[in-house]
Amino acid sequence: xxxxxxxxxxxxxxxxxxxxxxxxxxxxxxxxxxxxxxxxxxxxxxxxxxxxxxxxxxxxxxxxxxxxxxxxxxxxxxxxxxxxxxxxxxxxxxxxxxxxxxxxxxxxxxxxxxxxxxxxxxxxxxxxxxxxxxxxxxxxxxxxxxxxxxxxxxxxxxxxxxxxxxxxxxxxxxxxxxxxxxxxxxxxxxxxxxxxxxxxxxxxxxxxxxxxxxxxxxxxxxxxxxxxxxxxxxxxxxxxxxxxxxxxxxxxxxxxxxxxxxxxxxxxxxxxxxxxxxxxxxxxxxxxxxxxxxxxxxxxxxxxxxxxxxxxxx
Amino acid sequence: xxxxxxxxxxxxxxxxxxxxxxxxxxxxxxxxxxxxxxxxxxxxxxxxxxxxxxxxxxxxxxxxxxxxxxxxxxxxxxxxxxxxxxxxxxxxxxxxxxxxxxxxxxxxxxxxxxxxxxxxxxxxxxxxxxxxxxxxxxxxxxxxxxxxxxxxxxxxxxxxxxxxxxxxxxxxxxxxxxxxxxxxxxxxxxxxxxxxxxxxxxxxxxxxxxxxxxxxxxxxxxxxxxxxxxxxxxxxxxxxxxxxxxxxxxxxxxxxxxxxxxxxxxxxxxxxxxxxxxxxxxxxxxxxxxxxxxxxxxxxxxxxxxxxxxxxxxxxxxxxxxxxxxxxxxxxxxxxxxxxxxxxxxxxxxxxxxxxxxxxxxxxxxxxxxxxxxxxxxxxxxxxxxxxxxxxxxxxxxxxxxxxxxxxxxxxxxxxxxxxxxxxxxxxxxxxxxxxxxxxxxxxxxxxxxxxxxxxxxxxxxxxxxxx
Numbered sequence: 001x002x003x004x005x006x007x008x009x010x011x012x013x014x015x016x017x018x019x020x021x022x023x024x025x026x027x028x029x030x031x032x033x034x035x036x037x038x039x040x041x042x043x044x045x046x047x048x049x050x051x052x053x054x055x056x057x058x059x060x061x062x063x064x065x066x067x068x069x070x071x072x073x074x075x076x077x078x079x080x081x082x083x084x085x086x087x088x089x090x091x092x093x094x095x096x097x098x099x100x101x102x103x104x105x106x107x108x109x110x111x112x113x114x115x116x117x118x119x120x121x122x123x124x125x126x127x128x129x130x131x132x133x134x135x136x137x138x139x140x141x142x143x144x145x146x147x148x149x150x151x152x153x154x155x156x157x158x159x160x161x162x163x164x165x166x167x168x169x170x171x172x173x174x175x176x177x178x179x180x181x182x183x184x185x186x187x188x189x190x191x192x193x194x195x196x197x198x199x200x201x202x203x204x205x206x207x208x209x210x211x212x213x214x215x216x217x218x219x220x221x222x223x224x225x226x227x228x229x230x231x232x233x234x235x236x237x238x239x240x241x242x243x244x245x246x247x248x249x250x251x252x253x254x255x256x257x258x259x260x261x262x263x264x265x266x267x268x269x270x271x272x273x274x275x276x277x278x279x280x281x282x283x284x285x286x287x288x289x290x291x292x293x294x295x296x297x298x299x300x301x302x303x304x305x306x307x308x309x310x311x312x313x314x
Numbered sequence: 315x316x317x318x319x320x321x322x323x324x325x326x327x328x329x330x331x332x333x334x335x336x337x338x339x340x341x342x343x344x345x346x347x348x349x350x351x352x353x354x355x356x357x358x359x360x361x362x363x364x365x366x367x368x369x370x371x372x373x374x375x376x377x378x379x380x381x382x383x384x385x386x387x388x389x390x391x392x393x394x395x396x397x398x399x400x401x402x403x404x405x406x407x408x409x410x411x412x413x414x415x416x417x418x419x420x421x422x423x424x425x426x427x428x429x430x431x432x433x434x435x436x437x438x439x440x441x442x443x444x445x446x447x448x449x450x451x452x453x454x455x456x457x458x459x460x461x462x463x464x465x466x467x468x469x470x471x472x473x474x475x476x477x478x479x480x481x482x483x484x485x486x487x488x489x490x491x492x493x494x495x496x497x498x499x500x501x502x503x504x505x506x507x508x509x510x511x512x513x514x515x516x517x518x519x520x521x522x523x524x525x526x527x528x529x530x531x532x533x534x535x536x537x538x539x540x541x542x543x544x545x546x547x548x549x550x551x552x553x554x555x556x557x558x559x560x561x562x563x564x565x566x567x568x569x570x571x572x573x574x575x576x577x578x579x580x581x582x583x584x585x586x587x588x589x590x591x592x593x594x595x596x597x598x599x600x601x602x603x604x605x606x607x608x609x610x611x612x613x614x615x616x617x618x619x620x621x622x623x624x625x626x627x628x629x630x631x632x633x634x635x636x637x638x639x640x641x642x643x644x645x646x647x648x649x650x651x652x653x654x655x656x657x658x659x660x661x662x663x664x665x666x667x668x669x670x671x672x673x674x675x676x677x678x679x680x681x682x683x684x685x686x687x688x689x690x691x692x693x694x695x696x697x698x699x700x701x702x703x704x705x706x707x708x709x710x711x712x713x714x715x716x717x718x719x720x721x722x723x724x725x726x727x728x729x730x731x732x733x734x735x736x737x738x739x740x741x742x743x744x745x746x747x748x749x750x751x752x753x754x755x756x757x758x759x760x761x762x763x764x765x766x767x768x769x770x771x772x773x774x775x776x777x778x779x780x781x782x
Contacts, residue, residue, distance in 0.1 A: 006476065012557075013485065013560060016557070016560045016561050016564075017489065017492065017560060017564065020560075020561065020564040020565050021496065021564075023565060023583070024516060024564070024565050024566075024567055024568070024584075025496070025512070025513065025516060028509075028512055028568070028576070028577060028580045029509050029512075031577045031579075031580070032507065032508045032509050032512070032576070032577065033509065035508075041507070050504075051504070052438060053436060053437045053438035053439070053445075054435050054436060054437055054438075054445040054446070054501075059435070060433075060434065060435060061434050061435060061436070097506075098504065098506045098507075105506065105507070178436060178438040179434040179436065180370065180372045180373070180434075181370070181371065181372020181373060181375055181376070182372060183438075184371070184372055184375045184376070187650060189573060189574060191573040191646065191649065191650075192573065192575075193573070193646040193722075194646070194721060194722045194724070195721075197724050198724045198727070202573075202575070203574075203575055204575050205508070205575045205576075205577075207575070208506075208507040208508045208511065208575075209506070209507045209508075210506045210507055211506055211507050211510075212500070212504065212505075212506040212507075212510055213437065213438035213439050213500070213510055213511075213514070214507065214508070214510055214511040214514075215438045215439070215440075216511070216574065217440075217650075218440055218570070218571075218650060218654070219650055219654065219655060220650035220651065220717070220721075221357070221652075221731075222727065222731075223727040245360075246360075246361070249728060251728055251731055251732050251735075252360070252728070252731065253357055253358075253360045253731055253735075253738070254360065255356065255360060255364070255370050255371050255372065256360075256361075256364045256365070257370075258364070258365060259365055259366070259367050273365050277364075277365075
């Protein structure tokens with residue numbers, strides 16, 4: 001019978017669907033893309049790298065191909081003491097975040113400052129480098145920008161890592177946060193209407209530029225984590241809580257993440273989860289006074305990455 | 315199934331595709347609800363099955379979601395399309411061979427997709443969690459052949475007009491391809507930031523709004539007139555339904571992230587469009603319920619109508635919730651709580667599952683030309699679904715209201731978790747009932763295929779349902 005008598009209908013169908021996509025994707029896209037980054041967005045891009053999900057550099061989501069955040073108390077090039085500063089180290093070959101690759105991610109003002117003062121035009125993925133988030137005040141308006149410290153201050157990747165006071169694997173940690181599905185319960189989005197007291201400042205429009213994926217979650221079965229590192233900065237508490245949440249919150253329904261420790265603890269001792277369980281059950285039954293000792297996660301373990309990510313959420 | 319993959323088109327009996335899709339969608343339904351029940355158990359009893367990477371709630375949660383969406387619901391849509399579209403065109407399916415291949419690519423693809431997701435390979439975007447090679451596979455190897463087959467069947471029909479149901483089938487499968495290719499652009503093109511968030515929810519909204527809601531409705535447009543013998547109350551209201559779905563349902567994606575810092579104009583626009591979803595919703599529900607005029611006894615007597623009309627009645631609270639819960643006045647209270655989880659299950663496990671189950675029951679009997687092996691077991695399945703779903707929906711709605719109150723009064727979070735715990739247990743019981751009911755269903759269908767009583771030609775299954 002053909003489709004001829006439905007020609008008008010088919011055309012209208014196409015028009016309706018295209019108009020709908022124009023209004024709900026293209027126009028908002030233009031609007032969102034014109035927003036200038038805040039310093040939060042710059043820090044997030046430099047901490048998490050190109051993406052925290054499936055990508056060529058990290059096919060199985062092991063947290064590979066991510067930058068390392070370090071805190072410095074001395075200048076890596078000269079060795080002189082400086083005020084404590086966070087730097088973001090991209091080893092050679094580490095994928096760069098969108099904001100360093102494309103010109104239209106950071107917003108016009110931030111992009112201009114990053115190129116002029118920050119010399120980000122000299123960045124190359126093969127060589128890697130060290131980055132800082134800085135800001136400049138002009139006419140009373142503060143504008144954040146990215147500084148390519150390898151070009152401006154001569155901070156090399158190796159010297160910066162050697163001089164680092166603390167290495168924070170929050171970039172790899174966000175991959176764990178995504179892979180382990182933490183965001184099915186913990187949102188990263190305090191709501192403007194009522195979450196200020198408990199969970200802190202809600203994010204603003206420019207806080208997301210270049211972040212991939214945003215993964216702020218939709219179903220909050222647990223506390224919001226956007227500022228968890230400001231509420232609770234205890235690494236010990238986080239370690240206990242990830243290993244078995246019931247150690248510190250008897251009524252918690254969070255899963256245990258003890259398998260992220262790997263087979264051995266930080267001292268090379270084998271972790272026996274079964275024995276730990278029996279001892280923990282004995283403790284819960286009141287047969288033991290103290291719960292069993294929680295092993296210290298190895299420096300390269302997935303547990304450590306996840307803990308770093310949580311503590312870094314300020 | 316394998317013997318038909320390389321058979322000649324004319325050697326494949328009509329309805330083969332539909333039957334294959336039918337059995338595979340029931341099996342995926344069992345897997346999906348089993349995972350759902352297991353997940354619910356993990357939320358109620360967190361120390362159950364620990365230490366295993368693959369059995370963590372965070373890994374399994376989305377596998378449950380995608381198994382029921384693409385294995386059960388979309389699989390059941392494919393099953394229904396493969397027999398309803400030819401029936402309404404008074405012709406046979408354009409290509410049974412393409413259909414059989416489609417069914418195979420569907421199951422293979424789903425197994426690949428779910429296992430990669432299960433073992434942690436994710437795009438980190440809710441509802442579009444599959445990694446982009448899988449997204450491409452779904453669009454091009456799973457949905458596109460389905461669209462081509464239904465579209466070509468409609469083109470080659472032997473009737474004058476195109477019935478409402480077929481508009482929905484063809485339109486929705488086409489839109490599903492568009493939604494997959496456009497909605498996953500953040501992955502294909504590495505779009506970032508709020509653009510990515512908006513696209514994520516554009517996909518999530520439209521994969522439900524342009525596929526599940528309209529196609530489930532399309533099925534009821536077929537089943538109700540067919541089984542009651544009444545003509546559809548109004549073809550014109552059916553058209554209002556179709557066009558308002560395309561215009562109003564495709565636009566409010568941003569109302570899913572009302573609490574994010576998106577541009578305010580977009581949130582207001584999405585919210586208004588969200589209320590306008592009531593236009594197709596009211597048109598649809600009225601149309602179907604008015605078609606039942608004079609035949610309401612069949613709601614009780616006939617198993618297919620029992621399912622269908624229950625689904626349609628569940629669409630009333632579904633749309634009332636859906637239309638209003640996304641407005642700012644209500645959203646701030648219920649956003650991100652169990653209320654939304656209950657609403658999602660009302661749409662998928664309530665409205666659409668009941669409609670599809672009817673289509674699968676009816677189609678299997680028609681295509682096999684066999685009566686149901688056991689009407690009692692079908693009724694048992696119905697009540698397991700309905701009671702299980704109701705327990706789930708009521709408990710999660712209450713839990714959601716508790717969470718909402720806890721949220722606005724800033725109650726320490728752990729107190730909310732403690733208050734919710736009884737409802738978490740009820741939700742697990744409800745989900746388990748659904749799971750067990752589905753096992754009974756599969757057995758009933760298998761026995762129907764093997765030992766069901768033959769239906770004589772020229773007679774519809776429901777006409778002989780009570781004949782011994």
